[in-house]
Amino acid sequence: MSQAPRDPLTARTLFVKNLNWSISGADLYDLFGKYGPIRQVRIGNNGELKTKGTAYVVYESPDDAKEAINHLNGFHLMERYIVVLYHQPSKQQASAVAKAEIRAREAELVAEKRRLGMED
Structure with missing residues (x-):
């Protein structure tokens, strides 16, 4: 499990990889929103309306981000096991x-x- 960063902004920002290429921002808000208020979700895309399989999720609170990592790292989502790390x-x-x-x-x-x- 990754160590929580000391910088408060970094401690609220999660990097998510191995996402299904058809995932939407709404899908991520629904899943990650279960662990606390989300400030922002950014999905990397390749310009063809498909994702690169990565996203950033920014929480309001570092504690919520930590909770999301603890519960969602290795979570099975849309036929993929996602990886959730601190940015x-x-x-x-x-x-x-x-x-x-x-x-x-x-x-x-x-x-x-x-x-x-x-x-x-």
Whole structure:
């Protein structure tokens, strides 16, 4: 089970993955709302009206978020076993930094290839 974050906002924000691609915000409000008032539900989608199988659920209270994790992590929903964790912004930021570094290295490689006359 994941440890509750110290930051109050992060302690209220849950990351949900392995969702069925046809899940709706209303479905998530119904399920997660059983554990306390929800401030927001955000579903990741791929632009074709299908989800990416992930969502964020923000509770009013960290205690409600903890209760939801305790009851819903591993819950069977729409033919899938969902994973419910605390949101970890540091992982997201680290991933964004790593992607930016890769893009910068790729740009340097392209420039060096041009300089040496080795274009693709």
